[in-house]
Amino acid sequence: MRNFGYDEDKRGGSLSDFRIWGRILRYSIHHWLALAGAVTLSLFITGGTLTLPTLLQQGIDGFITAGNLEDTARLAGLTRTSLWYGLLVLLVFATTFVQTVLLEWIGQSIMHRIRQDLFTHILRLDLQFFSTHPTGRLVTRLTNDIQNMHEMFTSVMVTLFNELVRMLGILILLYLMNVKLALLLTIFVPISALVTTLFARLARACFRAIRSQLVLLNNFLQEAITGMAILQLFSREEKSRREFEDLSRGYLERTLSQIRLFGTFMPITEFMSSLATAMILWYGGGEILQSRLSLGELVAFISYMRLFFQPLRELSQKYSIVQSAMASAERIFQLLDTASRIADPARPLAKPATVRGELHFDRIRFGYNPQTPVIHDLSLTLRPGQAVALVGTTGSGKTTLVNLLLRFYEAQSGTITIDGLDISHLALADLRSMVGVVLQDVLILQDSLLANIVMNSGRSRKDVESILSRTGMNRFVRRLPHGLDTMIGEGGHELSSGEKQLLAFARVLCRDPAVLVLDEATAAIDTESENILEEALDDSFRGRTSLVIAHRLSTIRRADHIIAMQHGRIVQQGSHDELMATGGYYADLVAMDRSNGNGEDTASSRLFGP
Amino acid sequence: MPPRALFVLPLSVHTPPSDASADTSPKRASLPELIDLLRPSFGRYRWQLVGGFVALIIVDFLQLVIPRVLKHGVDGLADSSISHASLLGLAALIVAIAIAVAGLRFVWRYLIIGFSRLLEQNLRNRIFSHLLRMDAPFFEKHTPGDLMAHSSNDLAAVQMACGMGMVAAADALVMSLATIAFMLHIHVQLTLLALLPMPFLAWFTRSLSGRLHHRFNTVQEQFSLLTEFSRSTVVSIRLIKAYTMELFQTDRFDRLGRRYVRSNLGVAYIQGLITPIATLAGNLGMLIILLVGGRLVIAGTLTMGDFVAFISYLAMLVWPMMAIGWVANIVQRGLTSLNRIHHLLGCRATLPDIADNGEPPLDHPSFSLRGLHFAYAPGLSPALVDIDLKIGPGIHGITGRTGSGKSTICRLLARLYPVADGQLFFGGRDVNALPLSYVRNHIAYVGQEPVLFSDTIAANIALGRPEATEQEIIAAAASAAIDEEIRELPDGYASLIGERGVKLSGGQRQRLALARALLCDRPVLVIDDGLSAVDVATEHEVFAGLRQRFAGKTVLIVSNRIKMLSLTDRIIVLDEGRIACTGGHEELLAASSLYRSMYEKQMRPQAEEAL
Numbered sequence A: 001m002r003n004f005g006y007d008e009d010k011r012g013g014s015l016s017d018f019r020i021w022g023r024i025l026r027y028s029i030h031h032w033l034a035l036a037g038a039v040t041l042s043l044f045i046t047g048g049t050l051t052l053p054t055l056l057q058q059g060i061d062g063f064i065t066a067g068n069l070e071d072t073a074r075l076a077g078l079t080r081t082s083l084w085y086g087l088l089v090l091l092v093f094a095t096t097f098v099q100t101v102l103l104e105w106i107g108q109s110i111m112h113r114i115r116q117d118l119f120t121h122i123l124r125l126d127l128q129f130f131s132t133h134p135t136g137r138l139v140t141r142l143t144n145d146i147q148n149m150h151e152m153f154t155s156v157m158v159t160l161f162n163e164l165v166r167m168l169g170i171l172i173l174l175y176l177m178n179v180k181l182a183l184l185l186t187i188f189v190p191i192s193a194l195v196t197t198l199f200a201r202l203a204r205a206c207f208r209a210i211r212s213q214l215v216l217l218n219n220f221l222q223e224a225i226t227g228m229a230i231l232q233l234f235s236r237e238e239k240s241r242r243e244f245e246d247l248s249r250g251y252l253e254r255t256l257s258q259i260r261l262f263g264t265f266m267p268i269t270e271f272m273s274s275l276a277t278a279m280i281l282w283y284g285g286g287e288i289l290q291s292r293l294s295l296g297e298l299v300a301f302i303s304y305m306r307l308f309f310q311p312l313r314e315l316s317q318k319y320s321i322v323q324s325a326m327a328s329a330e331r332i333f334q335l336l337d338t339a340s341r342i343a344d345p346a347r348p349l350a351k352p353a354t355v356r357g358e359l360h361f362d363r364i365r366f367g368y369n370p371q372t373p374v375i376h377d378l379s380l381t382l383r384p385g386q387a388v389a390l391v392g393t394t395g396s397g398k399t400t401l402v403n404l405l406l407r408f409y410e411a412q413s414g415t416i417t418i419d420g421l422d423i424s425h426l427a428l429a430d431l432r433s434m435v436g437v438v439l440q441d442v443l444i445l446q447d448s449l450l451a452n453i454v455m456n457s458g459r460s461r462k463d464v465e466s467i468l469s470r471t472g473m474n475r476f477v478r479r480l481p482h483g484l485d486t487m488i489g490e491g492g493h494e495l496s497s498g499e500k501q502l503l504a505f506a507r508v509l510c511r512d513p514a515v516l517v518l519d520e521a522t523a524a525i526d527t528e529s530e531n532i533l534e535e536a537l538d539d540s541f542r543g544r545t546s547l548v549i550a551h552r553l554s555t556i557r558r559a560d561h562i563i564a565m566q567h568g569r570i571v572q573q574g575s576h577d578e579l580m581a582t583g584g585y586y587a588d589l590v591a592m593d594r595s596n597g598n599g600e601d602t603a604s605s606r607l608f609g610p
Numbered sequence B: 001m002p003p004r005a006l007f008v009l010p011l012s013v014h015t016p017p018s019d020a021s022a023d024t025s026p027k028r029a030s031l032p033e034l035i036d037l038l039r040p041s042f043g044r045y046r047w048q049l050v051g052g053f054v055a056l057i058i059v060d061f062l063q064l065v066i067p068r069v070l071k072h073g074v075d076g077l078a079d080s081s082i083s084h085a086s087l088l089g090l091a092a093l094i095v096a097i098a099i100a101v102a103g104l105r106f107v108w109r110y111l112i113i114g115f116s117r118l119l120e121q122n123l124r125n126r127i128f129s130h131l132l133r134m135d136a137p138f139f140e141k142h143t144p145g146d147l148m149a150h151s152s153n154d155l156a157a158v159q160m161a162c163g164m165g166m167v168a169a170a171d172a173l174v175m176s177l178a179t180i181a182f183m184l185h186i187h188v189q190l191t192l193l194a195l196l197p198m199p200f201l202a203w204f205t206r207s208l209s210g211r212l213h214h215r216f217n218t219v220q221e222q223f224s225l226l227t228e229f230s231r232s233t234v235v236s237i238r239l240i241k242a243y244t245m246e247l248f249q250t251d252r253f254d255r256l257g258r259r260y261v262r263s264n265l266g267v268a269y270i271q272g273l274i275t276p277i278a279t280l281a282g283n284l285g286m287l288i289i290l291l292v293g294g295r296l297v298i299a300g301t302l303t304m305g306d307f308v309a310f311i312s313y314l315a316m317l318v319w320p321m322m323a324i325g326w327v328a329n330i331v332q333r334g335l336t337s338l339n340r341i342h343h344l345l346g347c348r349a350t351l352p353d354i355a356d357n358g359e360p361p362l363d364h365p366s367f368s369l370r371g372l373h374f375a376y377a378p379g380l381s382p383a384l385v386d387i388d389l390k391i392g393p394g395i396h397g398i399t400g401r402t403g404s405g406k407s408t409i410c411r412l413l414a415r416l417y418p419v420a421d422g423q424l425f426f427g428g429r430d431v432n433a434l435p436l437s438y439v440r441n442h443i444a445y446v447g448q449e450p451v452l453f454s455d456t457i458a459a460n461i462a463l464g465r466p467e468a469t470e471q472e473i474i475a476a477a478a479s480a481a482i483d484e485e486i487r488e489l490p491d492g493y494a495s496l497i498g499e500r501g502v503k504l505s506g507g508q509r510q511r512l513a514l515a516r517a518l519l520c521d522r523p524v525l526v527i528d529d530g531l532s533a534v535d536v537a538t539e540h541e542v543f544a545g546l547r548q549r550f551a552g553k554t555v556l557i558v559s560n561r562i563k564m565l566s567l568t569d570r571i572i573v574l575d576e577g578r579i580a581c582t583g584g585h586e587e588l589l590a591a592s593s594l595y596r597s598m599y600e601k602q603m604r605p606q607a608e609e610a611l
């Protein structure tokens, strides 16, 4: 089966049940009072349900069959007992209602807490993690896996306790009745413990297999959904359907093997109950024949013994829920235990009050995979207020430099400093708030346009409107059905690529970064809009350090300093005029860009070699 | 400095767009409609089901036999008419029955629960095939998170109802019918009295289940929102980190989560009533028997033995009653989910669905747009207005301001959105009369934002032609000027590129998408600004290659780079959805102010001196 090259959960190894339970309990502790309440209610319900037959018994023995009483007294007594009976029935009903709601509340609150913790944790993980873990898997953890655990809190935790208490009580009762028979029955306790442990191990493996297949399925689905137009345009429907059906069949097979496992183990308790009955009948009957036991005792023993197996059956049924939940819990806790490779320093340096914006890359060496470096011993300085442009062949490592500056990744050697402060000594939030960046791929959140621009910058609607008019964006906002309040992102209004880039610009204009980084920020924007944007930038960020990455050479014309990169190295740097004068890579690019010819000019032949 | 106060804006956490919200709360379909959805599976596996239920009923029956055997032994012991040997025989009989019960339990579980899994798989595959037939407007309305929730949560609910739900229902039905028959045998009036609370139970459950349906719906919707929010956050992780929005997002997630908790509690309120109400009804029956039956005994019209037997039968009814409460719940949940699935499967693509008749492809296809008018949705301002255009062999460039409708034209040609009749013609015929795949098979398409799949590079290039040889793949990559870079990767063409190609640079992703289109070797090539993240030199190289390769064919290139446009045969300038101008480079320099200003900024060396 295809695994899309992701490491399928090898990192964490498997957690022991003990540890998982420990952590679940730790989460439950916040709700111990409510949990104790639920357990009490549950004991009350059990007690109430067991009292009802006794009341009935009392009604029959005390009044219905009591021939020595007067008929009127018998009738009155019967009515009184019935009243009590009715009252208890209503009470049990009410208690069950309260307990159901209470348990749901506890379960949901705990799940909410775990979900929040997991979400917070995932957001803290490094980008390397995200590039190796498919979205579908993380989403499954956050939603389905947590949902799966929830069952455990509502139906299992309390039942577990309740049933164990009941089983223990009955066992004691049985011992009081007849030690020898009870001893015979006790044989089944270790046997069922053994069976259950074996079952647990197998069931867990089964659920694990099911869940990982589900993740594959969800991943495939999510990719297919987001890329459906491409699949259709490339006539991939048939093939995708087959691939999906293969995955789906894999899932079916795993669930079927789970059914087989459960089909084998679930009837075992029932079988043991019958076996015990047979043994007691045979052994107890023998004892009676030898007059060492009375018939009454045997009958009473058998009926209580059935009660003993009832909680056991209940427990083994809940066991499937437990195992499924444990498989999910295991995955969730493993994810929570995955440490981020990039974290805040233990004692971060204070963020300087005013940032001049001096940027220095010092002998940086980096590769996404350490064996294949992408950046080779690169050094680079941006003086405060300098506008630097970065050009270079595609894949030469320009975006990678931005990734390193934002500490999305950590360089294998070398340091990056802002105003002389090593960025790895700064708090991540401080660092990232100093650098305003427009990323190469514009990402849209599912929200209104206004919220997408403001995000967490705290700007008011007025501010945004003035930014929009300065950037010439109001023309496009006016066309939207609800203006600034139009919902965009998945399920909302679709923007054109250029409009998305304009949006990304508005985002950065809402902020006040010391250093501005634009990574291909205007690639999809027409020149006229670009001119307007440049002016707006000039207005807002005059005198700030800026790094502009662009392929369209007209975009970088205003730069004080131009850096040309190839294959992770700086091949040339200087002002436009200097570079034009010395010739070489940059001059060739410019010549090629301006030539009106048909590509046979000398510049291109020089760029691509003879 | 702008104020740094966080969260001052009352942000709308997910008010879904108005048109979508109408959609997420599907109308309740009639029961036969829903059952129609399940019919194929039920029909196909009917014998499996019959076998399962027979096993289930035999198990029920055998379970009633064991107490009889026991009674036989006890009776024998009571009058000392039994020997050691026959005691052993009885014990052996019990064990034998127990073995049969265990075996049959395995059988029904495998057959019936297995059936529910088969049904689930069948529905899942159906949903997927359905999605494969949906068009862009559909996917704009339904978020991936929502669709994924359908295939996980909703299917699970349906599976549960058709598996354990059905088993419990059958079990409860058999048990209660048998018990009621025994009770009727003893005393008819008393039975009717004991069953008095039942209609009340039925009415109560029915009236609550309507509300339950509604609340389940809310829960599923909230779950979809939660799924979509997680998904879009994970996808946008770079943005969130770069803008230090972690806290901000966590806060929004928290609000969504709280809403989810609340709506689950809303369900629990009703569930907390429905589940114990069955027990309540059973117990009330018991109360009536105690009160009325007791009087009958005292009055001497009912024997004590019958009374006790009656009570023990009624006690046997309590479990099936409880099961009914549970089943009602599960079935309600299943129906709610089935309804959502029904609604999904009922969505129709807006594009005409004409079966492919195997017509041979055209060698020199051409498009003509006649007075084409297009809006993405009714009520939205039109994206294209009155477009008259002929796109035949040759290289056509399209340019224009952001949002002027360039991509929209490309999408319409590729038949991703519907067009009105008589406005778009392919090879002289109205596209609405042609199968979608017929038109699409002529077009190699490079979108503005490359869509790649988490697979190997080779598999991504070969997307449209899985049978392509290695040489062909390499040749396509070379034409897209990416062959060398691929070879430099540690695993070459077998390298995995991660989801959406995250392990590649922006320009590499674009060229990969281009290579994918080139491999298809179709007569029309549409490049929607597909080289914007590529440096001038590489762009030039690619373009030179294209010109050779596509000589005599149709190429449509959207671009904002004058250099690129000047090399095309004809340039179309769009402005606010209209054609502002068409013509060659020189013509446009004279005729179009938009084009001229582009030229001035990008081409004139003096421009920078002027600044």
Ligand SMILES: Nc1ncnc2c1ncn2[C@@H]1O[C@H](COP(=O)(O)OP(=O)(O)OP(=O)(O)O)[C@@H](O)[C@H]1O
Binding pocket: A131, A368, A369, A374, A392, A393, A394, A395, A396, A397, A398, A399, A400, A401, A440, B502, B503, B504, B505, B506, B507, B508, B533, B534
């Ligand atoms: N997440 C990643 N994992 C592994 N390799 C990566 C990753 N991101 C980029 N690369 C590789 O690193 C190299 C440099 O990529 P980078 O994105 O820095 O290029 P770039 O200069 O920005 O190119 P472009 O102009 O096309 O955007 C490329 O060869 C790319 O394949």
Ligand SMILES: Nc1ncnc2c1ncn2[C@@H]1O[C@H](COP(=O)(O)OP(=O)(O)OP(=O)(O)O)[C@@H](O)[C@H]1O
Binding pocket: A479, A493, A494, A495, A496, A497, A498, A499, A524, A525, A526, B140, B376, B377, B380, B383, B400, B401, B402, B403, B404, B405, B406, B407, B408, B409, B448
């Ligand atoms: N799926 C959609 N639903 C609704 N409106 C859309 C959709 N896609 C695009 N639009 C709107 O239609 C108009 C034209 O969009 P289109 O994508 O064709 O522009 P474009 O010319 O390609 O722009 P760009 O240069 O930015 O790529 C824009 O105003 C855009 O907001």
Ligand SMILES: [Mg+2]
Binding pocket: A398, A399, A400, A440, A519, B505, B506, B507
């Ligand atoms: Mg880049």
Ligand SMILES: [Mg+2]
Binding pocket: A496, A497, A498, B406, B407, B408, B448, B528, B529
């Ligand atoms: Mg576009």
